[in-house]
Amino acid sequence: MSGAAPAAEPPAVVLKGLTRRFPGVLAADAVSLEIRAGEVHALLGENGAGKSTLIGLLSGLLQPDAGEIRVDGRPVTIASPRAARRLGIGTVHQKLLLVPSLTALENLLLGAPWWRPVDRRGALRRFEALRGLLAAAVPPDVPVGRLALGQQQQVEIMRALWHGERILLLDEPTAMLTPEGVRELAAVIGRLRAQGLAVVLITHKLGEAFDLADRVSVLRRGRVVGALSPAEVATLDRRAATARVIGWMFGRTEAQGGEVPLRPRPPVDRSGPPLLDLRMASVRGEAGEPALRDLSLRLWPGEVVGVAGVDGNGQTQLAEALAGQRPLSGGALILDGRDVSALGVAGRRAAGVRYLTDDRLGEGSVATLPLSLNLLLERIGQPPFWRRGLPQDRPIAENARHLIAAHDVRAPSEATPAGSLSGGNLQKLLLAREADPAARLLILNKPTTGLDLQATRRTRALIRAGGGTAGAALLVVSNELDELLETCDRIAVMEGGRICGIVDAGPGAEAAVGRLMLADRAA
Amino acid sequence: MGSRALAAFGLRFLLPVLAALVVGGLLLLAFGADPIGYYATVVERGLLSPIGLQASVTRSAPLLLIAAGLIVAFRAGLWNLGADGQFLLAAVFVAAVAPPLAGRVPHWLMLPAAFAVGAAVAALWSLVPALLKALEGVNEIVSTLMASFLGVSLANVLIKLPFNDPTTTVPQTATLAVDQRLARFPGTTVHWGVLLGLVAVIAVHLLLERTAFGLRLRVLGENPRAARHVGLPVRRLTVAAFALSAGLIGLAGAVEVLGVQGSLRADWNPAYGLLVVPLVFLARLNGWATIATVLFFAVLMIGGESAARRTGVPTYYLLVQVALMLLAFAAVRAVEARRGRG
Secondary structure, three states, X not given: OOOHHHHHOOOOEEEEEEEEEEOOEEEEEEEEEEEOOOOEEEEEOOOOOOHHHHHHHHOOOOOOOEEEEEXXXXXXXXXXXXXXXXXXXXXXXXXXXXXXXXXXXXXXXXXXXXXXXXXXXXXXXXHHHHHHHHOOOOOOOOEHHHOOHHHHHHHHHHHHOOOOOOXXXXXXXXXXXXXXXXXXXXXXXXXXXXXXXXXXXXXXXXXXHHHHOOEEEXXXXXXXXXXXXXXXXXXXOHHHHHHHHHHHHHOHHHHHHOOOOOOOOOOOOOOOOOOXXXXXXXXXXXXXXXXXXXXXXXXXXXXXXXXXXXXXXXXXXXXXXXXXXXXXXXXXXXXXXXXXXXXXXXXXXHOOEEEEOOOHHHHXXXXXXXXXXXOOHHHOOOOOOEEOOEEOHHHHHHHXXXXXXXXXXXXXXXXXXXXXXXXXXXXXXXXXXXXXXXXXXXXXXXXXXXXXXXXXXXXXXXXXXXXXXXXXXXEEEOXXXXXXXXXXXXXXXXXXXXXXXXXXXXXXXXXXXXXXXXXXXHO | OOHHHHHHHHHHHHHHHHHHHHHHHHHHHHOOOOHHHHHHHHHHHHHHOHHHHHHHHHHHHHHHHHHHHHHHHHHOOOOOOOHHHHHHHHHHHHHHHHHHXXXXXXXXXXXXXXXXXXXXXXXXXXXXXXXHHHHHOOOHHHHHHHHHHHHHHHHHHHHHOOOOOOOOOOOEOOOOOHHHOOOEOOOOOOEOHHHHHHHHHHHHHHHHHHOHHHHHHHHHXXXXXXXXXXXXXXXXXXXXXXXXXXXXXXXXXXXXXXXXXXXXXXXXXXXXXXXHHHHHHHOOOOHHHHHHHHHHHHHHHHHHHHHHHHHOOOXXXXXXXXXXXXXXXXXXXXXXXXXXXX
């Protein structure tokens, strides 16, 4: 397997003892890695393990405090993103950085110097060449805002390779893709590897890492704690490889903790009246969104109901309509026997509705405010945290410390601004805020997005145990079917703003949900 | 203060101020004026001479109240750029009601009534942009500017027609007797409206930093989508923030009439509103820093008005000076941000 060819050629990039400190954190701790041409190198690790820091160091966004980076054998300083590109390192960041109103080609031309006239024909030739290289189906002249997320990502990859870069860094490229998009991306990565590019892939998902990568390195608290060589990736069977990686990521005991079989959920008593009764509800869609049409859904106390479906079929609109962020244009919402259709967010909250949004930065948090206040955004002015309109610093801080510890939010202190948290930790913070014992209806929109394996496992266990509430009904929106199968009593499938079927969880549920999703798509 | 903190203070504050003065001085040189002489006159007339210092402090009264009003709105993410219209309308109504009231009710009752009129008129004038923003999402930058032009014109009309004092030859309102105006500190020309301005800025700062209402406004300002998501009454907060902002600016109008002017002539428009906008930004919307920038600017204004007569450099040059300082502060910040990233 490890023939003479890779040994003869020096690695494309070598990291030696790379160290980077942030206040209170050693984000990269003497990291040494080799990245080789023609190889896909997966970096695995939980939230805050230092994966994004390494990407930042390689792409010129961060400077190391110590250590050395060698590109093609020469020691280099990567002072800026531009310097990284000059060294042949292209990066696709986790968040898409495209201008939605510009076309793919225009987006790709944005980096050109202002004094150089736009060479549209040359650019189009380069575009076609890259499109051929990626085997991507991206039109050059359509505003990227109208492209599917997978296509937008392909535009990002084209941008990263625009000047002939030979090293491609992909920071969690699959996080927002549909399963179909992931398959397309896998094909693209395979072609790039065959062309002799070096690809660095960051992911949370072990399965993806083993499917896509030749070499796997595992990070933990800023250090490389384990690695699988190409020979091992190719020959080890999936289970053994997974066990080793999980062992590195979390230490032995935690890995074994995950093997405990799930206890079955207690049966739901549906003899009484439903807790939530959504009757023939309609919601107008804004531009580019599906409207909700004549949607009916009943949830009983203590029940966990999942909402499955391809992204963008009205799941978020349903969640927002229940939370009071969108008015119903028809139908009724009955909660605990009371018609709450006319109430806004505050009124619904008072009636026991809690909503964990999937838009953590956009609407879930205020980046400049400390964690302690972000945890209380919905209760500003309420005792015991405020009295006569004045904040009570001690209860506010104690509440925050308690929730931060209970939900394992990794942050220097409760006074840290929310904007400095990593995505996974922000997700934990918002879950801590909404998983409120007083809730009657808890809506969780993609509750484990951006969480590492361990946190995902803990969050799913929390959902199975009722989301920290006392007998509330839970509605879980997710595009990961295994998550819904693991946590829910029933799963509703949405398509085009309607519920096209509800499946009881249990044997055969996966196939039944799959059939519903496929049948309605074909129709 | 340790030597490191001292260095940071020098770098963040003294360096940009000095840089702006140097660049401004070069500009003055280029236009044939003597920068040293100009700056010396400004400092001497605005700060060092007793009369100038008193005038500077007096001038800061309306500026501080306007600054307080702008801080409320800006921190709630509402760009109230209609301060001039709100200020002038409030001033005109105060000038109209104060003299007749002064003859009928005791002084201690006339003053609060006049202040209330000023605040109420300005708050009402802000209601249209506020409601348009709250109900229809109309951009308040445009609507407050438009309302400001209308307000300035309306104030002019009011002075010339209904509130005109027929006993004078030029169009102006009736004059408030000197003994009915805001009391002065013994032995000075400084009236106690300055204290009102200081109290207003500090109160606004504490309101925003240390109360539930202030926190709601800040959430609205920092992330309006989060405000909606967590169920804050966004419409009510928008109208309340506008009313409070304009009300404080209205008090500025009242202070200027009751403390300094006594009566208003048609076409009088000091346009303090837009002058104060860069000052609160220089202070990064912080109350304490705003007091410093406003006092600093008041000295520049008074000194600059004297220097204009002496050296021929127009008072507009002060705006250039303030703009240069804004640029210098922004440059220092950009350099800091770049370093922090590296």
